[in-house]
Amino acid sequence: MPRKVLITGVSSGIGLAQARAFLELGDQVYGLDQKPAPDLPGDFHFLQVDLTQDLEAVFSWVDQVDVLLLTAGILDAYTPLLEMSRELWDRVYETNVRVPMEMSRFYLNKMVSVGAGVIITMCSIASHIAGGGGAAYTSSKHALMGLTKQMALDYAGSGVQIFGIAPGAVQTGMTQADFEPGGLAEWVAQETPIQRWTQPEEVANLTVFLASGKMASMQGVIVTIDGGWTLK
Numbered sequence: 545m546p547r548k549v550l551i552t553g554v555s556s557g558i559g560l561a562q563a564r565a566f567l568e569l570g571d572q573v574y575g576l577d578q579k580p581a582p583d584l585p586g587d588f589h590f591l592q593v594d595l596t597q598d599l600e601a602v603f604s605w606v607d608q609v610d611v612l613l614l615t616a617g618i619l620d621a622y623t624p625l626l627e628m629s630r631e632l633w634d635r636v637y638e639t640n641v642r643v644p645m646e647m648s649r650f651y652l653n654k655m656v657s658v659g660a661g662v663i664i665t666m667c668s669i670a671s672h673i674a675g676g677g678g679a680a681y682t683s684s685k686h687a688l689m690g691l692t693k694q695m696a697l698d699y700a701g702s703g704v705q706i707f708g709i710a711p712g713a714v715q716t717g718m719t720q721a722d723f724e725p726g727g728l729a730e731w732v733a734q735e736t737p738i739q740r741w742t743q744p745e746e747v748a749n750l751t752v753f754l755a756s757g758k759m760a761s762m763q764g765v766i767v768t769i770d771g772g773w774t775l776k
Contacts, residue, residue: 546587547571549755550609550651552595552643553616555579557716558666561744562613563588565752574606577616596638599646608654611755612663614644617685619718623678633680640684645691652695652704659703662755665692667708669770676712689766696764705763707754712770715741737772 549566553559554575560582563573567586574589575581581590591605595616618639620632644665655661670676671689689708696706713719713732719741721727733740750769754762768774 547610547755548574548606548608549611549613550574550576550606551613551615552576552647553666554590555582557718558711558714558744558747559613559615561748562615562751565745565748566611566755569752571611574609576602595643595647596635599643599650602647603650609651610661612647612651612661613666613751613755614647614664615666616643617666617668617718618681620678620681623680625679628679636680636684637687640681641687641691644688648691648695652699655704656699656702661704662757663695663704663706664751664754665689665706665708667692667710667766669710669712669768669774671708671710671766672768673774692766693764700763705754705757705760707762707764708766709747709750709754710766710768710770711742711747712736712768712773713741714744714747716744735773736770737775740771742769742771 549571551559551562551573554563555577563575563584566573567584567588572587576591576593578594593601618636620636623632648663652663665688667689668676668685670682671685674682676682692706692708747769750767
């Protein structure tokens with residue numbers, strides 16, 4: 545039976561790859577993004593929305609899902625604290641922490657009531673270590689990891705599985721500046737043990753596995769997919 549999958553940040557990068565992967569499985573995908581809708585075949589539905597401004601529109605649009613993928617996030621240009629504006633700090637935390645919390649709270653309540661469901665947050669290697677971003681991004685991803693683990697613990701007996709995915713350097717539109725002349729792309733590839741950037745499709749394949757229900761004993765795991773970066 546097709547599942548109902550809700551994905552934030554669906555118009556590009558990891559979110560787009562996730563949408564394609566679940567549509568290929570025959571699932572019904574609901575996508576959210578500030579940017580225009582991607583052109584996707586299959587049972588795809590789209591709502592263009594700023595999640596920091598209008599979550600009620602989302603909850604009215606789709607009130608219950610089987611799989612919630614909280615993929616959308618923003619960077620902070622590696623800004624250190626003494627150069628960080630309050631506006632940038634608030635914007636990063638609104639997108640990377642408050643929106644996933646609010647969406648989790650709404651859909652988790654429905655999942656608990658039926659005793660089934662999967663929630664997957666998009667953490668980062670910056671959830672574990674410094675250097676993956678600036679002060680706002682790194683601390684926000686630490687907070688998201690903590691939220692993910694605590695939800696998983698609190699609702700482990702409910703039938704709902706909750707995970708986080710912690711990518712390293714993924715080649716997406718969000719990291720496109722690193723591939724400009726003088727960017728960090730070549731250095732990052734050289735410093736990554738597998739000698740390349742992770743591709744969005746690889747993160748999507750991991751997402752499909754975590755959402756499959758085949759590993760019912762897994763709960764609250766933050767799965768790193770970083771080409772070996774954090775092994776060093």
